[in-house]
Amino acid sequence: QKEVEQNSGPLSVPEGAIASLNCTYSDRGSQSFFWYRQYSGKSPELIMSIYSNGDKEDGRFTAQLNKASQYVSLLIRDSQPSDSATYLCAVRINTGGFKTIFGAGTRLFVKA
């Protein structure tokens, strides 16, 4: 079982729709969860972090965390073509020391 799992996509949504991206993780003790966005040919950049169960909103982005189900999601409201990118779920796990592990990413296409 991979430590962080995501559907690779691609996920295609029309402009203005809600894009829903999902992630599951295996380390039940994980406490910190992140979403990074990576445009083609660029490096990942942090867009959201979440540490407590429930929802966290930042502009058009909402991160959702359910530790009991070991599930993290990212909702993008009013999707724009500029949101087209790969979204990487990342989890900080404890392996004696802490390190951040990434999922394979979900490619999102927003059609104008």
Place this chain on the structure above:
Amino acid sequence: DTGVSQDPRHKITKRGQNVTFRCDPISEHNRLYWYRQTLGQGPEFLTYFQNEAQLEKSRLLSDRFSAERPKGSFSTLEIQRTEQGDSAMYLCASSLGDRGSGEKLFFGSGTQLSVL
């Protein structure tokens, strides 16, 4: 804050040669990570440093890979006797470490390695 800097941006080498990459983290960041990324995959953890101490190295990493961070500043990643399977983007990231609210990574632009 000038961001995380990596050098070179691109490296083409022949199989069997040694290569070395450099990463300069954000100046006040005490943690430094190396990741490897291939097309269609997420960043794969290689190793990380807390100041000058190398705290963990991936079990998937062969002995041909070595990393250093002298004096807790810049870091180098060396690959000896390169193989075609080493072709990938090598990403460096730095952070302030755990401030009680998780750890946010800032990535450099990466070094694209092509082994012929």
